[in-house]
Amino acid sequence: MKQYTIAILGATGAVGTQMLQCLDEQEIPVGELRLLASARSAGKTVEFRGQTVTIQEARPEAFEGCDFVLGAADDAIAKELLPEAVKAGAVVVDNSHAFRMDPDVPLVVPEINGADVAWHKGIIANPNCATIIGLVPTWPLHQLAGVTRMVVSTYQAASGAGAPGMQELEAQMAALGRGEELPEPRAFAAQLVSNLIPQIGGFKEEGYTSEEMKLQNEGRKIMHLPELRVNCTCVRVPVLRSHSESITLEFERDITLEEAREALAAAPGVKLVDDREAEDAHDRFPMPIDTSDQDLIWVGRVRRDISNPEPNRGITFWCCGDQIRKGAATNAVQILRLLIG
Numbered sequence: 001m002k003q004y005t006i007a008i009l010g011a012t013g014a015v016g017t018q019m020l021q022c023l024d025e026q027e028i029p030v031g032e033l034r035l036l037a038s039a040r041s042a043g044k045t046v047e048f049r050g051q052t053v054t055i056q057e058a059r060p061e062a063f064e065g066c067d068f069v070l071g072a073a074d075d076a077i078a079k080e081l082l083p084e085a086v087k088a089g090a091v092v093v094d095n096s097h098a099f100r101m102d103p104d105v106p107l108v109v110p111e112i113n114g115a116d117v118a119w120h121k122g123i124i125a126n127p128n129c130a131t132i133i134g135l136v137p138t139w140p141l142h143q144l145a146g147v148t149r150m151v152v153s154t155y156q157a158a159s160g161a162g163a164p165g166m167q168e169l170e171a172q173m174a175a176l177g178r179g180e181e182l183p184e185p186r187a188f189a190a191q192l193v194s195n196l197i198p199q200i201g202g203f204k205e206e207g208y209t210s211e212e213m214k215l216q217n218e219g220r221k222i223m224h225l226p227e228l229r230v231n232c233t234c235v236r237v238p239v240l241r242s243h244s245e246s247i248t249l250e251f252e253r254d255i256t257l258e259e260a261r262e263a264l265a266a267a268p269g270v271k272l273v274d275d276r277e278a279e280d281a282h283d284r285f286p287m288p289i290d291t292s293d294q295d296l297i298w299v300g301r302v303r304r305d306i307s308n309p310e311p312n313r314g315i316t317f318w319c320c321g322d323q324i325r326k327g328a329a330t331n332a333v334q335i336l337r338l339l340i341g
């Protein structure tokens with residue numbers, strides 16, 4: 001079997017570290033692995049499949065001879081370095097926002113538009129985490145009845161702000177437990193422990209944030225629905241890992257609750273956990289504590305939208321998924337898997 005030379009740009013971060021585990025879990029045939037990060041991390045070592053790999057400072061020369069590069073660094077670093085990887089002949093799968101809306105770059109969720117990898121010109125983009133988590137269960141319902149409108153509220157974990165976000169929440173929880181003064185917030189705009197922060201990203205059009213607009217803009221591109229209307233509110237919650245979302249969908253055609261539940265139960269990448277009679281809350285509906293460190297989007301609280309004037313034109317549900325895994329690293333490595341075949 002062919003073995004590939006693969007580099008991870010941002011290999012020491014929340015997403016990059018998870019990518020290493022995903023390469024192993026998805027049995028990607030890795031011949032040589034290059035782990036790239038800032039100069040601060042150069043020289044540190046990481047174990048991969050029994051080998052010790054030394055982290056290198058990310059420079060354009062590091063991409064020479066690479067077959068694939070997985071991007072897990074911020075937008076500015078992605079824009080600076082990833083075109084160099086393409087020039088060196090590598091195919092890039094990038095997690096940042098830098099290239100997602102470029103018309104020459106496919107934006108891919110394998111369960112939805114895996115076929116779009118075919119038209120890449122060197123870069124394939126991995127969507128925003130809240131977008132992936134919301135769209136994976138929306139897609140099978142769209143296939144049944146044609147989604148026209150989504151109303152979404154997200155409950156996004158600290159891990160969405162990377163390793164610094166998780167460290168900040170943990171430090172605040174520990175200080176609170178010891179009765180000490182809380183450290184100054186740095187990763188977030190305000191204290192997160194015992195709080196909710198209703199702003200993720202900068203403010204854009206009509207008071208919506210950049211994170212909220214991603215669900216509409218990226219959702220339109222992924223689902224090939226240029227007219228899709230999305231109204232989204234994104235909230236940071238004091239959960240360490242795994243995003244949750246409340247989603248109401250409006251459809252072109254009627255869809256019964258039974259049809260919706262059947263489609264969700266059969267959908268790839270989805271786990272239906274929706275048993276109102278269950279004795280244990282863990283079996284009644286998805287919760288972020290249960291969905292962390294696994295790849296499925298758990299869906300529950302599936303019900304008719306009783307506010308829709310047409311009785312069978314709206315469905316409301318709740319879903320949770322680990323954004324570092326399916327929202328980022330797992331999805332990127334699944335794209336790599338599609339490329340390798």
Ligand SMILES: NC(=O)C1=CN([C@@H]2O[C@H](COP(=O)(O)OP(=O)(O)OC[C@H]3O[C@@H](n4cnc5c(N)ncnc54)[C@H](OP(=O)(O)O)[C@@H]3O)[C@@H](O)[C@H]2O)C=CC1
Nearest residue numbers: 010012013014015037038041072073074095096129162163
């Ligand atoms: N966290 C998440 O759930 C999601 C993140 N993303 C996106 O993935 C990307 C990575 O996010 P995340 O893992 O959370 O971020 P982290 O802050 O946890 O990690 C950032 C990574 O970038 C590296 N880096 C920093 N500066 C440089 C530099 N000058 N040159 C090379 N590498 C550098 C860091 O290396 P060092 O350790 O040496 O500083 C580290 O490996 C971002 O674009 C983010 O928007 C997308 C979806 C979800």
Ligand SMILES: N[C@@H](CC(=O)OP(=O)(O)O)C(=O)O
Nearest residue numbers: 095096097128129156160161
């Ligand atoms: N912004 C997301 C995570 C993320 O990095 O998204 P993006 O890759 O679109 O910037 C969050 O904070 O939960």
